[in-house]
Amino acid sequence: MLCGSLPMVFYRAQREPYNAPMPDLPVMLRLADKPCVIVGGGGVALRRLHALLACGATVTVIAPEVGEEIEALVGAGRCVLLRRSYLEGDLTGAMLVIIATDDPATNEAVAIEARRRGVLVNRTDASDLGDLTIPAHIHRGPVTLTAHTAGISAAAAATILKQTSEALDPAWPALLEIVAPYRAKVQGLIADRGERRRRLVSLTDADALALFKHDGANALRQRCEALLASVTGE
Numbered sequence: 001m002l003c004g005s006l007p008m009v010f011y012r013a014q015r016e017p018y019n020a021p022m023p024d025l026p027v028m029l030r031l032a033d034k035p036c037v038i039v040g041g042g043g044v045a046l047r048r049l050h051a052l053l054a055c056g057a058t059v060t061v062i063a064p065e066v067g068e069e070i071e072a073l074v075g076a077g078r079c080v081l082l083r084r085s086y087l088e089g090d091l092t093g094a095m096l097v098i099i100a101t102d103d104p105a106t107n108e109a110v111a112i113e114a115r116r117r118g119v120l121v122n123r124t125d126a127s128d129l130g131d132l133t134i135p136a137h138i139h140r141g142p143v144t145l146t147a148h149t150a151g152i153s154a155a156a157a158a159t160i161l162k163q164t165s166e167a168l169d170p171a172w173p174a175l176l177e178i179v180a181p182y183r184a185k186v187q188g189l190i191a192d193r194g195e196r197r198r199r200l201v202s203l204t205d206a207d208a209l210a211l212f213k214h215d216g217a218n219a220l221r222q223r224c225e226a227l228l229a230s231v232t233g234e
Contacts, residue, residue, distance in 0.1 A: 005030050006055045007146040008122075008132040024133075024150065032056035035093050037119075039086050039110050040100030041066030044124045048098045051134060053078055060094075062086050063101075086110055091119050100124045127151060136161045141173030142180065175212050175220065179203045182224040189231050199227060 041063030
C-alpha cells in the first residue's frame, strides 16, 4: 500500500499583512517511519493523528486524557500513548510536533523545546507561530488534493477542496497506480533528459487516459510495455 505524503504549508519567518506578495510555500513531507509527536488528546489531535498515520508516520501522543478513538488506535498498535502531561525532553529525536492542547503555557513550552531541537512545529492554537500548517486535503490513491486560503477561511478551504475533489476524473488515480512501475523503469533506462521526459509524458498523456478509460487497464499496460520495448529494443 502506498503511503501518502502529508501536504503542508510553510510560513516565512515573519508574517506580513495579507496584501503583501508573500505566499506560503506548499510542500509535501514524506513522513513514512518518521518520529512525530502530538501533544494533546482532543478532537484536533485526533484529526492530526489520522493524517499522520495515513502517511505512515511513527506517532507518539502525549496527553493525560484522550478520546475513545485515540484509545482505539493505541489499542490497535497504531500509535504510542504517554498518558501524562508534556515533559521537557519529550521531543528528543522527533521530526515534527503537533501542538494541540488548550493550555497556552504548555503549548509555548513545547514550542520552545521544538525550536531548540530543530523540530518542525504545527500549532493548532496559533498557526502563525508555528513553522507550518496542515491544509485541508484528500488522498485519492497517489493523488493528493489540497486547498489553502492563507488562514482566511477554513470553511472556504473545505468548500474549494470538495469542488476540486468532485471535479477530479476518477480514472486518474487508477491510471497513475498502473504506470508507476513503468515510470521507474523509464527513468532507469534513458539517460538523455529530453528523451526521458518525452517518454514519461507519454505514460500519462491524453492518449493514455483515453485508452485506459475506453479499453481498460490491460490495454494501458500493453501500451506501457510497448514503450519500454521501444527503449530497450526487445
